[in-house]
Amino acid sequence: MxxxxxxxxxxxxxxxxxxxxxxxxxxxxxxxxxxxxxxxxxxxxxxxxxxxxxxxxxxxxxxxxxxxxxxxxxxxxxxxxxxxxxxxxxxxxxxxxxxxxxxxxxxxxxxxxxxxxxxxxxxxxxxxxxxxxxxxxxxxxxxxxxxxxxxxxxxxxxxxxxxxxxxxxxxxxxxxxxxxxxxxxVIQSDHGQTNGATFTQRYGETFEDFVKSLLLEDMTVFAKMDxxxxxxxxxxxxxxxxxxxxxxxxxxxQELSDSDVIVLASGNLAMIYLTQWSQRLTYEELNSYFPELIPGIINNEYVGFILVNSAEHGDLAIGRNGTYYLDSGRIDGENPLLGFGDNIVRHLKRTSSFEHTPDILVNSFYDENADEVCAFEELVGSHGGAGGDQSKPFILYPSSWNVSDDDIIGAESIYKLLKENLEELKS
Structure with a gap:
């Protein structure tokens, strides 16, 4: 880690x-x-x-x-x-x-x-x-x-x-x-923050203990939720x-190396790694080995959606009442990504492409009316996942700079924008 x-x-x-x-x-x-x-x-x-x-x-x-x-x-x-x-x-x-x-x-x-x-x-x-x-x-x-x-x-x-x-x-x-x-x-913020009571405050149990309750009793869990x-x-x-x-x-x-499961948190984003396997488990394997895990997570009222990879269908965003097939764009039931921003599919696909993407990535619910999420760590304002103002970064730059009218998405795009205009200034 x-x-x-x-x-x-x-x-x-x-x-x-x-x-x-x-x-x-x-x-x-x-x-x-x-x-x-x-x-x-x-x-x-x-x-x-x-x-x-x-x-x-x-x-x-x-x-x-x-x-x-x-x-x-x-x-x-x-x-x-x-x-x-x-x-x-x-x-x-x-x-x-x-x-x-x-x-x-x-x-x-x-x-x-x-x-x-x-x-x-x-x-x-x-x-x-x-x-x-x-x-x-x-x-x-x-x-x-x-x-x-x-x-x-x-x-x-x-x-x-x-x-x-x-x-x-x-x-x-x-x-x-x-x-x-x-x-x-140049003044920039790489993210905003979204308010809300934490998962522990709402559910009465830490996310670590909640995940542990869905696994086999003899499995050891390492968690970093603070x-x-x-x-x-x-x-x-x-x-x-x-x-x-x-x-x-x-x-x-040392504690990490001895654990069967690692549960990590970054704001209202949680990551679950099942370390007995060196590769990322597929959706089908997860359901086979741990039949209660995915249903238990997505049926929690404070979870918005999870990201997993299916051997048959590719990347899946799964919510309580629907599934978004990210590769094909097909939606079964309700759209679990509704309200999480226009670029959420693009961001999830990018995250899923990483070498060390967790077996299960969990994003909390987002209450659009109250403009609230629930962090899996003990923070009132949080960022790290999707939902609300945390997903709204900004950059203020000189009007003389050469910047495309297209949306600027991702840190790589900001780096490219800054480097190009620095080169222009030097010349």
């Missing part, structure tokens, strides 16, 4: 997918990203976080050159912690629903993403602009994502985080008026205890 909070796994992922021609390969700067974009000009870039030789960067000067700047960041950090404590108390007193138990550890975690990393990002980017020797920079602002996951997309804290992010963008645009070079700005965000942020900051994290990964790997 490889996950993006794995401190030893992300470098392996980057090595697998990089062709040496990332967005930042030509005199670029990476600020608070998962991957490096093939540059060595790094600050808080997770794929290189263990390379201590790259921790020093002259862009840090823009953060600490003014003695009051660090004190300001600390004050904002403490204020955000106080805001989170107040939020947890008021949510409890007002019985805001849905809500999750955010706990003590989340309080500094939120402040780290929403304040510390935000301020470092903006300060170092402005420093890059003032020096003028960086051609392209890419930076990730995590604060809104973190808060919306835990407080929900409708909570006032999420809107406050958005307004704070908007101010950071204004700072960058204002700084452009004084930089020796003229920089263009949010990775807290672990991700903890390792992202310079104060992380990385040796403990590595040991945890090693222990987890």
């Amino acid at each position: 490889i996950q993006c909070s794995g401190i030893t796994k992300v470098p392996e992922l980057e090595e697998r997918i990089s062709n040496g021609d990332g967005l930042l390969v030509d005199n670029g700067a990476s600020r608070s990203n998962l991957f490096s974009g093939d540059t060595d000009n790094l600050i808080f870039t997770f794929s290189k976080i263990m390379d201590f030789g790259k921790l020093y960067n002259k862009a840090w000067y823009s953060v600490f050159s003014n003695p009051s700047n660090f004190a300001r960041i600390v004050a904002l950090f403490l204020a955000d912690m106080a805001r989170e404590i107040y939020s947890q108390i008021t949510h409890s007193l007002r019985d805001v629903w849905p809500r999750i138990n955010r706990g003590i550890v989340y309080i500094p975690t939120r402040a780290a993403t929403n304040v510390f990393m935000r301020e470092i990002n903006t300060s170092t980017l402005i420093g890059d602009m003032m020096i003028g020797d960086v051609d392209v920079a890419y930076s990730t602002y995590l604060g809104y994502d973190e808060i919306a996951h835990h407080s929900g997309v409708r909570d006032s804290d999420a809107w406050i985080a958005l307004r704070q992010m908007d101010r950071q963008i204004k700072h960058l645009i204002d700084a452009n008026n004084y930089s020796p070079r003229d920089y263009q700005f 949010s990775n965000d807290d672990h991700f942020v903890a390792d992202y900051t310079p104060f992380a205890r990385k040796e403990r994290k590595i040991k945890k990964e090693e222990k987890e790997a």
Whole structure:
């Protein structure tokens, strides 16, 4: 199992997918990203976080050159912690629903993403602009994502985080008026989030235990149903205890190797792997070996559809009252993909083509009237599956750019769009 909070796994992922021609390969700067974009000009870039030789960067000067700047960041950090404590108390007193138990550890975690990393990002980017020797920079602002996951997309804290992010963008645009070079700005979000009470809250049982009840009693199950965000942020900051994290990964790997079934979650998407077989089981084999599994899952009222592969019919999206034959376009009964977006078939076909697609991929229900899903992990706002605003990414780019009027679908298309226009700018 490889996950993006794995401190030893992300470098392996980057090595697998990089062709040496990332967005930042030509005199670029990476600020608070998962991957490096093939540059060595790094600050808080997770794929290189263990390379201590790259921790020093002259862009840090823009953060600490003014003695009051660090004190300001600390004050904002403490204020955000106080805001989170107040939020947890008021949510409890007002019985805001849905809500999750955010706990003590989340309080500094939120402040780290929403304040510390935000301020470092903006300060170092402005420093890059003032020096003028960086051609392209890419930076990730995590604060809104973190808060919306835990407080929900409708909570006032999420809107406050958005307004704070908007101010950071204004700072960058204002700084452009004084930089020796003229920089263009691209603002993008790779996903939205959809609100809703979790599967455990609605059903009264974790999805892991629900799946276990449909299998043979002697089968061992490994499940990873909790949010990775807290672990991700903890390792992202310079104060992380990385040796403990590595040991945890090693222990987890041993548990995985001993398990007959692996159940994973990403928002309202769940993945079920039956590890006694090295290949992906077909729909027919699943029904033969585990006759209660698929009927049990699709008849759960909080499941929208599952994706499986049939030896006879190819890819199938199956809901409680109907089946969508993705290869032929035929629908038996009700369309299980109705309301999940115009491109859902295309996305499911792409997912099914992956080498390590799970035996059963499960997407929760989507209530179009309430605009809600139910996450299989304990998050109020979620993304990872289909349904609602999580499926609505956006990109704002300069009007002078050459961009087709066709729909932009998938991360590969965004990468191509950015690379083509960077080449145009260079020429």
